[in-house]
Amino acid sequence: MTETKYTSLSGRVRLTKNYQSLLLLACVVIFVVLFSVFTLSGASTGSSAAQVTAPKSLYAETGPYVCEHHYTAKILVHEPLVMRIDNFLSYREADHIVELARPRFQRSPVASSNGDSVHEARTSSTAFLGKSHDDVIACVEERASMLTSFPVNHIESLQVVHYAKGQRYLPHYDYFAKSDPEAYKKYTANGGQRVITIFGYLNEISSNPPEEWIAEKEKEGANITELIAKGTGGHTFFPELKLSVYPKKGSAVLFFDMNGKGEEDPMTLHGGMPPEWGEKFGLNVWIRQREIV
Template sequence: MSTQTQQQVTPELRRWIVEQAQAGHSAESVLDSMIKSGWNEEVAIEAMESSLRSHLESHAVQKGLPPAVPVPDPRLDESPLYLDGGDRRVHVLQAMYNPRVVVFGSLLSDQECEQLIGLAKPRLARSLTVATKTGGEEVNEDRTSSGMFFQRGENELVARIEARIARLVNWPVENGEGLQVLHYRPGAEYKPHYDYFDPAEPGTPTILKRGGQRVGTLVMYLGEPEKGGGTTFPDVHLEVAPKRGHGVFFSYERPHPSTRTLHGGAPVLAGEKWIATKWLRERRFE
């Protein structure tokens, strides 16, 4: 029997870990203390992570925040430079943990970008947003792009990209909304907003029937504007440049501003911007 299976994480140990964190001790010092006391490093790390996660979640709920839920997440534990997308090697260019933001390079090929744009052009119309008061859709003055939706798995190209996304972020294909392609001309923008559905809005229960909350977003850049058009995260002063073939992924474990996932599409200052957006839900999207 291994040391890991012999060592039991008791409620007393969990309380001690939380007390050390509350006292201001660093995670490294707490881990070092546990190892010196005879704890297997792997067991100690798991005990720390689960204890602190449980404590933070309990504290958040006590303060009135919605409960956290599982979210899609790329496997970045070993800080890989590349991830296996199944049919394509994808670069990891940047990762942030709070909020959870990952910038992917070479997520799409140039040919895939051109094909998506070509298929989308005949179907473009003024972009709509979800009407959270009714559960339907509406024109929103904060969003001045034109766009269209592909059905999930509508054609071979879309199905291939959706399978790649699912593999990269470890989330079922069926939990994704249809791929949306958006076109921004000079001056067009999408002002900062959240992608989750506000629990306080009357139309949210209707929206959630189709697959639960949104828990993740992937924005893929299909065409580069000459100036402007970046994806901004105002709460953390981050802007991701709209580089063709690249993408930015972010997740949000609860429908609340504490996730710091406020984001927007900065105005296009010159040229045109094309993106494809994939929203991910808690459950199968119908």
């Protein structure tokens, strides 16, 4: 795996100038793969790459909120590009986003030619947060912009999702499929196609199952040791890539929904697996080809 480190220093390095060009978007991919270390801007803190460790040592968890950017990116798959971003969010930011979303949660919709509607393929709950809702949301939007080199006005309103025990989102694409022309036309009219997905993990699922879960599985005659060894669930699964990314609070998975030719990439098929116990909170950051107006 290739690791790319980012830290917060003065000055901004932009990877592209023409944000609407998917050809240059492909160049961004090549740039990330070939160059192991480069710097992005944030608050001028005098940080160094050596400071990139655990979230709680990087971001102030008390006192006035300060927008800073400290994260590392590790390439998991080169084609399509899939990256794990550690420290994409601070614990403080993650907790704040969850609390903002709690009173707004509704059954998660699925896009179709008839508009957004609920479907048994997606049983989670969703809350949308308005653009630049507050300082924290504005900072996360800025961070996503810096990470991808797309302007903030290409980013959709952030979507928070909640998966209770057993809830899931079956494998799907984040891009709008041309196989449904009406839906494609409707959802791409403002901003164009989705080109990048960032999914942030807002909490972690305890590795120790609750006693009631153990009792339930024992009644079913299941092998508890084997089930626990399989993990907590709640991970993001890419069936075509045989890749699973497990929740780690503050981290994110980033992938390109379109390839360098400007085509939707079916290899990005992915699903939100159900938590075996506990619950999962996540943050969808979707970036479009063009400005959203």
